[in-house]
Amino acid sequence: MIVAILGAGPAGMSCANACLSFGLSPVVIERTAHLGGAQRSNFHPNLWLLGFPGESGEAMTQRLAEHYRALPVTTYYTTQVNQVSRNATEFSLILSGLDAPLAAAAIVLATGTRPRATPELERLAETCPRILIGPLSHAIRDHIRNARVLILGGGDNALDHALFLAELGNQAWVCTRGALSARKPFIEDCQLREEIELRANCPQPRLGCAVDHVVATWPGHQSRFDWVLVMYGYLPNTDVLDAFDPAIRPALTGTGYLHVDAWQRSSVARVYAAGDVTDSPQPSVPTAMAQGLTAARAAERDLAGGGAI
Ligand SMILES: Cc1cc2nc3c(=O)[nH]c(=O)nc-3n(C[C@H](O)[C@H](O)[C@H](O)COP(=O)(O)OP(=O)(O)OC[C@H]3O[C@@H](n4cnc5c(N)ncnc54)[C@H](O)[C@@H]3O)c2cc1C
Known part of the structure; x- marks a missing residue:
């Protein structure tokens, strides 16, 4: 079963990796030409990731990307999600540059944040x-x-x-x-x-x-x-929700982040969110990767029964 993952930062890449372990077929849609998200240009060492002392965000991104590219994951780069709708059993995503809609049993939003300014x-x-x-x-x-x-x-x-x-x-x-x-x-x-x-x-x-x-x-x-x-802080990348039919648009928190439960489930069945786009108490690479993994596990569990949404 296909899981459409929006965003190829640490949360999205980790979710794709975990989907494979759980027998799901991840398809990752990334709006830029690159893997890695916010850490791509971080030249400081990552202090929060145990096991890689002194490794910069850039070096970490290369390490994650190398592993990710070796996985059997379909990835669409520089691709926009133009429309998302749902019938009784699956979601349909219309993507820029693709002739046919992508049918997916579940969606994971892993779109991160962007710097805020006036x-x-x-x-x-x-x-x-x-x-x-x-x-x-x-x-x-x-x-x-x-x-x-x-x-x-x-x-x-x-x-x-x-x-x-x-x-x-x-x-x-x-x-x-x-x-x-x-x-x-x-x-x-x-x-x-x-x-x-x-x-x-x-x-x-x-x-x-x-x-x-x-x-x-x-x-x-x-x-x-x-x-x-x-340096005015960050805003969640939730603009992609404009492409969702209103009936399947997940709820936001009071501060505009995606609202999720402990399983990374959003308010809409089979739509999950992971990483900085959720209101994480400590946004970080390990947190985002763990949330991506949790979202994949939740999808596996929710999809195991099959049937209608
Ligand atoms: C300055 C700075 C320093 C940091 N330092 C550390 C640190 O030292 N250690 C640490 O662990 N963490 C650090 N972090 C936090 C860490 O970078 C984030 O927590 C982590 O990158 C979150 O991963 P993510 O996948 O949720 O989001 P992101 O890394 O933001 O990735 C989101 C991805 O989604 C894509 N995207 C966005 N919108 C769409 C869309 N509509 N459709 C498709 N794709 C989309 C983006 O292009 C991006 O590739 C730092 C962050 C910043 C900004």
Whole structure:
């Protein structure tokens, strides 16, 4: 029986691997051209995955991808899910680039999250190469040296990047609208570095973009920065639910993540969700992989009886 898995990050790849063990046939649909999801460009070591000390997210992704590619899993890359409907026994998925609909007995949503920004910042970043949205891009690692960097946001990612940039000889100004929400060790480490200035209750500045710098304007104050990093957290990738017929659209939590039970079952029979697209208490690679495995087990159990949905 075919299980359609949306997303080829750690949750989706793990789910596909587990489906094979449970005698199910996984078909993975990935909207980019790549395996690996959020960890593809993480150059930091993964501290949460026991057994691979010092291994970066990039290296881990290569290791997972190598294993995954050797599995008998059909994977459609750069593919969009355009429509999902259901009859008495199966789901039908209309995918971009495929002539015939894909029939599946179950669906697993493993679409992860994306960096959050205001619509105004998203528009600006499209034309301004000095404004970067989200963490850990190679541009941050490879190009930011001896620079003045404005970091918008006050969570762990914002402060982690301030520390990382200070190590590389940059000056970092952290500006967050309310109180700093990062964990205490990040705040304390930043307070010890003279290259880092932490500004809580700092209004979002108006940004003016030039080729090699950005001018930030606050009421009564203006400052020039070489780079601006936007670290406003994450949003779940639930836009794919627009393609689902309303009768089979799974319920969301109050914060917009997919609502699941301990078996990764959504509110719709035979639709499951795994990884960061669910409101996981500790989003991480091991969590996502375990949830992918659990979703496969739940599908195997639910499908064992066969019959109508
Ligand atoms: C900066 C940062 C640092 C982190 N550091 C660590 C760490 O050190 N250790 C750790 O364990 N974890 C870390 N994490 C968390 C970890 O990356 C995530 O928990 C993990 O990647 C979640 O896996 P996932 O498969 O749920 O989602 P993702 O990795 O986000 O993968 C989702 C996949 O779904 C695809 N997709 C999205 N929408 C669609 C769609 N509509 N149709 C088809 N495909 C779609 C995406 O392209 C992507 O390939 C970090 C995350 C970030 C952002």
